[in-house]
Amino acid sequence: MNIKYKGKNYSLEQGSTIEEFIKKYDIQKEYKYIITIAVVDNNLKELTTHLYEDANVELLDISSKDARSVYMRSLSFVFLVALRKVSDKAVCKIEHSLSNGFFCDIEEKSNPISRHYVSNIYEEMKKITDAGLPITRSELDVEDAKEFYKNDIHKLGLLDYRKDEKVNIYDLDGYKNYFYGYMVPSTDYLKIYNIRLCNGGVVLLGPDVNNPDKLTEFKHEPRLFSIYSEAKDWAKTINIPTAFELNNAVKNGSYHDIIRYAEAYHEKKICEISDVICRDNKKIILIAGPSSSGKTSFSQRLKIQLIASKKRPISISMDNYFIDRDKNIPDKNGKRDFESLKALDVEKFNEDLDMLISGYEVKLPVYDFITGKRKDDTDTIPTKIGEDQPIIIEGIHGLNPALTEAISSAYKYKIYVSELTQLSLDEYNSISTTDVRLIRRIIRDNSHRGYSAEATMDMWDSVNEGERKNIFVFQENADIMFNSALIYELSAMKKYIEPLLEEISPDSPYYKEAKRILKFTQYFLSIDDESDIPNTSILREFIGGSKLVD
Template sequence: MKRTVKVALNDGKSYEGEVGSRLIDIIKTGKEAGDPVIAKQGNEIIELSKQIHYNVSLELLNTKSPIGHRTYLRSLTFLLIKAVDEIYPDARVVIEHSLSKSIYGEIHFPRELNEQDIDAVKEKMIEIVQRDMEIEKIKISKEEALKIFESYEMSDKLRLLKYIDIPYINLYRCGDLYDYFYGPMVPSTGYLKLFDLKYYKPGFILMYPHEDDIYNIKPFKDLPKLARVFKETEDWAKILDVADVGALNDAVKSEDINELILVAEGLHEKKIANIADKIYENKEKIKIVLIAGPSSSGKTTFSKRLAVQLRVLGLKPKAISLDDYFVDREFTPLDEKGNYDFERLESLDIDLFNKHLTALLAGREVELPVFNFITGKRESLGIKYKMDNRSILVIEGIHGLNETLTSSISKENKYKIYVSALTQLNIDDHNRISTTDVRLLRRIVRDNRYRGKNAEATLLSWESVRNGEEKNIFPYQEEADIMFNSTLVYEMCILKKFAQPLLKEIPADSPAYLEANRLLSFLNYFIDVKDDVVNNVIPNNSILKEFIGGSCFR
């Protein structure tokens, strides 16, 4: 008599199958949009291809969930790499970064990539999906994995694996192609029907369904200014000779990290000085500098360093806090849960703010308000300010790029700056580091150090923060006159020292545990730096010090 196992789902359904059967063979779900791509057993992620040897209770996840979304995108990346390998076996695929909710990457071979190449790759991807090829997870020794990647001439993988201190490693195989990926995959290519691929000089744009619409591919919206910043970031990586985690670990191990830190910080200072120069060149017209960006981008430190550079040029920057223009608490709009929504534009007294700006630019004296967060009301404390011919206002806030905020001021009198942490560092050629993860780790460290919040609280509130960014910041980023990338190529090996112990405190029964575990796995790729580097090498005006402590601006 054959032994059976039972799979119970959180929707009340249950299935039986032979012991050792794959989960997908027991539950027999489909491979269309909306069907499950991954499963969760408590606080453990279960691939649909996993063999089941005992009774389990599971929750099935599709691409509407963040875990399912990442699984689909990761698998889609492997599909693209497999397609390129079949057409151009000597080509090198590099997954670079996100762009307009899509992925930008490049295919390197002796000649320049063209639109016909990308069309051929797309057709091959469709063909491989139709073949429904198995994506098999295999466990092999680290030595065997190194031999495979040596035969592929994948120096990025060899650098990465050099610092992974485990005897065995999980690879994925599709046909005769092996690769390493940071996270779970779908069982076969037949799950990956929904995608699009377009030529985007000098590389490609890979489009995929998003959590808010898992059945369709949204049209690609070009973001040329953001794309240029990423290109500039790539050039920085070449200057620093650090394009992936393995190269960064090499720098730490060889004690070249000190020089790397100083050069990275020097590049930041040069960029900030160049921005100040641009403002100074138009000082007769530019009277207001508006700075905006998503959470934990380092806007506060950036604005203060910019103010220093403006002072060097003989200007007199004056910081104006948007927080002081909040409407009284009783008039604050509410979100869908009935809580005060301080991130909505309507939470600010736009009329008063514009009235004050207009008066200041006209040379009149204005009494600046101060918002009392205890009473929830604006107060007049007799703080008066008047601009002269060297004065310039510096205003930092999430709505800075939204023209409605300063609608009464002519565009020629304003200079808008978008600040974000757009990392140029990837795990390897095929596994990118999300800019969102960089900001999240910064926020975890900062919230714990300065706001009394533990990592669990920060992780649980992150979705709300991200929703606010999608509504109030990202739609306006291309309105910026210039963009500043606040990421530092070395920062992950520093943030690890501070974030790792905080993430380890999150208990296994917490709803934040899975995300904490994912971040911990990610941080394990980085080797530790000495405390002396943190204390004595990183400058006190570094954007990173805004999060880890020790900033001269606090």
């Protein structure tokens, strides 16, 4: 059997696994980081996959997103097995990303979560990974899987919507469970990890995203944890903690109420933010957040609430403060970084803000994107604000202290907007907020700009890199966080996203990513009647029909 790898042909005995191929030709030594997953003929495959015919093989180490996901999922499995060894009475839910890792909520009445408790879990994890125990996969028919999970209503509910006839069940040291995604072959692949006591639970840490041979740094994020906790509590209040309950609401028609509750909750939060701004007489409102968080709709709705409170807000676009294009020095690859703070005339920006809040007239700049220069201000009408006119500024650098370093913090109110979904598939399979934002972005780019799903996916890694450099590092600087997630949105977006992803051909470099997202969206029933989604909803910014955003 012939295996084509990196342009060369390799002989392999029929029926061998990908892991055996790696070992036979000592391929791991070619990689700086551990290999955890393969791409076979443009499909993601576990390293335990048997090959029976000629194939093109690509190997991914943990510097790639897919391989890192496999690593962290496998590490989560080890954590759960270790927890069971420490206490078989503990109930754990892997909830969301936090502090550069996964937050795991542990409940055990008789044994409070302490440093000693966490240390015991770590020691058990160390025994498991040192032992190099196999993580085996077995395939069950859907009906057999339902029998296996007959006492778990959430997994039973998910299995009703699987399109595949088989369900993968993983086994580690006698503990069996289903996970959404692939695993490494054995626990000795997992060398870099730690766990930390945090907010009454545990944060599971793995390799650093930028330096995968090192442990990621634990970063305390109290504001982010607080907003996640609030979202979780609210999801419990309306009894929609997982996809199972949301699907039930779609089936029985009660989703109409869920939409109204979710939209009312958003309005309540925006109203509360407006009240604080008015109470504290804040002059400058800085809004930042990652792509497809709904910042534009949020800004417009905040503006409406401020007007309802007898304020007359104005908006200033940071785009008008770009330096002349010829002054933006290209990097070593010849590219100009327009997302860097250095691309803005920060000194002029601070000067104008200071003049405005001091009561002076200012001729605000207008940037010409065709010429790449600031327009002549001869005919520009000066701007002057009154006591009742806060300035709303939306942009990626809004939370960076360097953007408004000359302005007293007493004047500023900083808002972080992001889609921080409170929904999960089940207790061990959380939903990635980045995936939800990507789905939003694909739908919006297609309907508003005519982009294909592939075109959006092609730029997504670059967008994420910009977010890591310019937004996430400053998110804890926010005075308040607004969670733009809507608990019903995945069901509402299903009918939009699936046809766009299904258009991607098997030979596309984005086929495996499209396939992964389609496997994920299959677990949601579609909301076809959108009549209850208001035209001011943040979701309308993406699916269309917004009266706030063009």
